[in-house]
Amino acid sequence: MTRYERRDGRLRLFRGDSRRLDPISSGTVGVILTSPPYWVRGRGRAAAERYARDLAVGFGREWKRVLARDGDLWLMIGDRHDGAEWVAMDAIITGWLRRTGWSLQSRGFWAQTSSRERWDNRVNYLLRFKKAGEVVRPRGTTLCWMLPLPRSHPDSIWDTIPEPVARTVLEGSKKRGPVLDPFCGSGTVGRIAASLGREWIGVERDPRMARITARRLRLRRVASVT
Numbered sequence: 001m002t003r004y005e006r007r008d009g010r011l012r013l014f015r016g017d018s019r020r021l022d023p024i025s026s027g028t029v030g031v032i033l034t035s036p037p038y039w040v041r042g043r044g045r046a047a048a049e050r051y052a053r054d055l056a057v058g059f060g061r062e063w064k065r066v067l068a069r070d071g072d073l074w075l076m077i078g079d080r081h082d083g084a085e086w087v088a089m090d091a092i093i094t095g096w097l098r099r100t101g102w103s104l105q106s107r108g109f110w111a112q113t114s115s116r117e118r119w120d121n122r123v124n125y126l127l128r129f130k131k132a133g134e135v136v137r138p139r140g141t142t143l144c145w146m147l148p149l150p151r152s153h154p155d156s157i158w159d160t161i162p163e164p165v166a167r168t169v170l171e172g173s174k175k176r177g178p179v180l181d182p183f184c185g186s187g188t189v190g191r192i193a194a195s196l197g198r199e200w201i202g203v204e205r206d207p208r209m210a211r212i213t214a215r216r217l218r219l220r221r222v223a224s225v226t
């Protein structure tokens with residue numbers, strides 16, 4: 001993995017596949033906040049199940065290893081399977097995460113106003129998981145927003161998590177330990193984490209996106225790690 005970091009080491013980026021998070025020690029991450037890519041090939045429930053299984057089994061095992069015992073996993077999930085179908089993706093993903101040792105603690109929504117799609121008010125789900133057996137004290141926050149789609153970085157093809165959503169999540173989660181975004185794209189979560197004085201670790205597979213994030217967050221390339 002190619003590694004980039006800020007001079008003080010509090011922001012780190014690894015360019016590679018986040019199915020393996022070898023450079024991150026077990027139980028050290030305070031909160032995972034990410035928006036996985038949700039372009040799923042193939043239509044129908046079976047394809048959506050395959051996608052959710054890959055997320056929970058292929059990626060979730062490492063999320064569980066690196067996350068602190070009382071840490072949070074927050075996923076921002078769209079509901080347009082294969083760009084068109086509505087398949088209740090949140091329920092499918094929740095089912096697979098439950099089967100692999102997570103429990104759903106909170107569920108919220110971010111609805112897009114002024115959607116550029118033909119769907120009105122496209123809905124995105126915000127799901128908060130804990131490791132099974134770790135229960136949080138309920139909070140009074142209502143996780144619901146009506147927001148226009150934020151502009152992501154002009155060089156990015158990906159949508160991004162809106163700033164008010166990411167801020168609420170980070171302010172309401174464990175403060176100790178870095179924030180991890182295993183699908184970091186153009187690094188929006190990193191930028192927000194940095195503005196809150198949090199440590200951040202990003203992982204991005206696409207070299208071009210990794211370079212954009214490094215530029216945006218002023219990270220320098222330090223080395224390749226195995």
Ligand SMILES: C[S@@+](CC[C@H](N)C(=O)[O-])C[C@H]1O[C@@H](n2cnc3c(N)ncnc32)[C@H](O)[C@@H]1O
Nearest residue numbers: 017018037158160183184185186188204205206
């Ligand atoms: C929905 S985008 C994330 C957008 C991000 N929140 C932002 O603000 O730009 C998903 C990102 O995951 C990356 N990705 C896909 N598969 C990956 C993998 N196996 N490991 C690491 N990154 C991956 C994609 O290249 C893409 O940049």
